Amino acid sequence: MELTQDQLIKLYTLMVRTRKCDELIVNALKSGKAIGFFHSGQGSEAVPIGACTFNLRDDDYLYPHHRGHGIGYMLARGLSPKPFVASHMGRVAQDVEGPTARERGIHGGSGTIGASFVLSAGMGITAKKNGKNQITACFFGDGSANRGTLHEAMNLASVWKLPIVWVCENNLYAQYMPLKDSMAREDIADLASGYNMPGVIVDGQDVLAVHEAVKAAVDRARAGEGPSLVECKTYRYRGHSEGGPDISHYEPRPAKELEEWKKRDPIKLFRENLLQQGVLTDADVERIDKEIEAEAETLEKYADECPIPKPEDPSVLDRLLYAE
Amino acid sequence: MKEIRFVQAINEALEEELSRDEKVYIIGEDVQAGTFGVSTGLVHKFGPERIMDTPLSETVIAGAAVGSAMTGYRPVAEFMFADFMYVAGDEIFAKAAKWRFIHGGTVELPLVFMASMGGYAKLGAEHSQSPESMFMHTPGLKLVVPSTPYDAKGLMKSAIRDNNPVVYLFHKRLLGLKGEIPEEEYVVPLGQADIKREGTDVTVVATGMMVQFALKVAEELKEKVSVEVIDPRTLEPLDIDTIIESVKKTGRAIVVDEDTKRCGVASEIMAQIMELAFDYLDAPIQRIAAANYPIPGGFMEDYVLPQTKDIKAAIEAIAD
Numbered sequence: 001m002e003l004t005q006d007q008l009i010k011l012y013t014l015m016v017r018t019r020k021c022d023e024l025i026v027n028a029l030k031s032g033k034a035i036g037f038f039h040s041g042q043g044s045e046a047v048p049i050g051a052c053t054f055n056l057r058d059d060d061y062l063y064p065h066h067r068g069h070g071i072g073y074m075l076a077r078g079l080s081p082k083p084f085v086a087s088h089m090g091r092v093a094q095d096v097e098g099p100t101a102r103e104r105g106i107h108g109g110s111g112t113i114g115a116s117f118v119l120s121a122g123m124g125i126t127a128k129k130n131g132k133n134q135i136t137a138c139f140f141g142d143g144s145a146n147r148g149t150l151h152e153a154m155n156l157a158s159v160w161k162l163p164i165v166w167v168c169e170n171n172l173y174a175q176y177m178p179l180k181d182s183m184a185r186e187d188i189a190d191l192a193s194g195y196n197m198p199g200v201i202v203d204g205q206d207v208l209a210v211h212e213a214v215k216a217a218v219d220r221a222r223a224g225e226g227p228s229l230v231e232c233k234t235y236r237y238r239g240h241s242e243g244g245p246d247i248s249h250y251e252p253r254p255a256k257e258l259e260e261w262k263k264r265d266p267i268k269l270f271r272e273n274l275l276q277q278g279v280l281t282d283a284d285v286e287r288i289d290k291e292i293e294a295e296a297e298t299l300e301k302y303a304d305e306c307p308i309p310k311p312e313d314p315s316v317l318d319r320l321l322y323a324e
Numbered sequence: 325m326k327e328i329r330f331v332q333a334i335n336e337a338l339e340e341e342l343s344r345d346e347k348v349y350i351i352g353e354d355v356q357a358g359t360f361g362v363s364t365g366l367v368h369k370f371g372p373e374r375i376m377d378t379p380l381s382e383t384v385i386a387g388a389a390v391g392s393a394m395t396g397y398r399p400v401a402e403f404m405f406a407d408f409m410y411v412a413g414d415e416i417f418a419k420a421a422k423w424r425f426i427h428g429g430t431v432e433l434p435l436v437f438m439a440s441m442g443g444y445a446k447l448g449a450e451h452s453q454s455p456e457s458m459f460m461h462t463p464g465l466k467l468v469v470p471s472t473p474y475d476a477k478g479l480m481k482s483a484i485r486d487n488n489p490v491v492y493l494f495h496k497r498l499l500g501l502k503g504e505i506p507e508e509e510y511v512v513p514l515g516q517a518d519i520k521r522e523g524t525d526v527t528v529v530a531t532g533m534m535v536q537f538a539l540k541v542a543e544e545l546k547e548k549v550s551v552e553v554i555d556p557r558t559l560e561p562l563d564i565d566t567i568i569e570s571v572k573k574t575g576r577a578i579v580v581d582e583d584t585k586r587c588g589v590a591s592e593i594m595a596q597i598m599e600l601a602f603d604y605l606d607a608p609i610q611r612i613a614a615a616n617y618p619i620p621g622g623f624m625e626d627y628v629l630p631q632t633k634d635i636k637a638a639i640e641a642i643a644d
Contacts, residue, residue: 124391125397321464323429323487
């Protein structure tokens with residue numbers, strides 16, 4: 001089914017919002033407002049938005065990739081960005097409207113890389129057992145593709161024909177390690193043949209190409225034909241984590257490489273496409289930018305007013321530790 | 325009441341809970357056959373969709389249990405040997421234990437990690453371990469170590485019904501042990517110690533196989549020393565109150581633990597007794613545990629694992 005004009009504009013808007021939320025946290029870390037780690041996903045917005053916005057049902061399961069700390073996936077699933085922004089400022093989100101992450105199949109993320117595969121296998125078991133044609137979409141990076149968990153989970157998913165879509169956001173670097181020096185083959189999609197499932201490579205800068213490739217994999221999983229692997233070739237503009245070096249092994253990443261990838265920026269490519277087709281006008285683009293800029297300002301002010309947690313009552317921690 | 329073996333007691337608990345709640349399923353290597361017999365035969369009643377034989381992949385067994393528990397199922401993940409749980413370290417110690425806590429208490433993980441534990445079977449260093457201390461050390465994991473058929477059944481039922489990750493370790497040398505259980509349904513709640521033998525002179529705290537060792541020694545010494553044997557049954561939550569009450573009565577405590585002595589379960593229980601009942605002690609607490617070596621293969625294991633003669637000597641010394 002062709003996407004409507006409104007749907008195309010939604011994809012564009014979501015990518016711009018994803019970029020803006022990411023920039024917001026990067027800037028808040030610089031100004032000292034945000035705390036802890038942030039692993040920016042700037043440059044790869046087409047993957048979460050293209051894959052998730054129109055291919056998943058509300059009751060499907062999704063394991064987000066850690067780039068951008070999952071903001072693209074949350075926005076694509078229709079979640080409010082308030083908890084994302086507030087939590088990066090160390091604050092407790094208030095007055096969050098709309099569905100919760102769990103109501104849209106996002107059950108959390110992990111601090112260790114590669115647990116995504118085996119936890120997603122479990123969500124795939126749930127999807128299959130429920131018998132409602134739900135699917136599980138698992139997003140991972142090129143770095144985690146070197147974890148042994150990939151093998152155990154992909155093999156099990158194929159043997160049991162679990163309804164899982166494995167989507168790799170291959171941005172060519174695992175922290176400082178370039179993929180070319182860490183994987184015996186160039187294409188992660190090649191792994192699929194070892195698990196007797198389809199593996200396709202897609203231009204991860206082209207939001208419509210990602211949408212189409214993931215759609216085919218989702219349709220296949222929903223039809224009970226088992227898992228598939230989609231590899232999205234993309235890039236990250238910033239270093240592994242904010243405040244850390246932006247290097248390949250121990251030397252700066254090549255400036256030329258960044259320059260070349262920025263020529264194929266996913267937002268820029270899609271904007272040009274939509275302008276050319278007449279789906280958007282220059283005035284529309286300007287309006288969208290302004291609206292999202294205003295949303296970001298509101299979000300930052302909102303986060304400033306959210307409270308910092310004060311666990312004065314230690315039973316709060318008990319309730320976090322164990323369910324009744 | 326009826327007489328039943330330990331292995332059948334676990335099997336009955338699994339069968340009853342599988343019948344009671346369709347969200348319960350068993351996942352692991354050769355669970356349809358049942359390597360130790362605990363899940364044997366269940367596939368005939370519940371089918372391969374609920375008694376799920378996996379490839380040799382401990383990491384995905386543990387991780388899939390976590391993933392499907394957080395989305396509404398109640399898996400019992402079987403690892404065959406507790407030693408094999410090390411393979412799934414991240415999934416057990418980080419994902420299962422911490423997921424609820426780090427996600428603001430919004431997620432429930434009703435799952436059981438089940439495995440055989442313990443030595444005295446001459447199976448070597450990687451099929452004989454008693455790794456309770458690692459689980460007890462990790463906030464977010466409950467830990468069950470039954471010592472009788474009655475407890476094995478009642479605690480398994482509670483473990484499956486609990487809305488949190490529960491590690492359930494059954495001792496491979498206890499599987500043939502016979503004991504009485506009620507004909508009707510019952511559960512044993514987590515966190516309640518059991519006084520396996522009442523006494524007045526010395527308190528011996530033990531779990532699993534060590535309870536049976538302690539009871540044997542207590543019987544042998546009954547003319548000389550009155551030994552009270554306390555079985556916590558679950559190490560997390562730990563019913564320290566029952567232990568402390570006993571120590572206040574006897575004034576003497578010995579903690580027996582099959583795990584490695586250094587930083588073991590016995591070390592923790594000793595520390596808690598010191599914190600809570602120091603003024604009641606008439607002698608230093610004694611600790612009987614495995615020596616700080618890997619468990620050797622063959623007959624050499626007797627030189628590392630705690631023996632009944634060690635418990636006997638400790639009781640005689642402390643009561644003297």
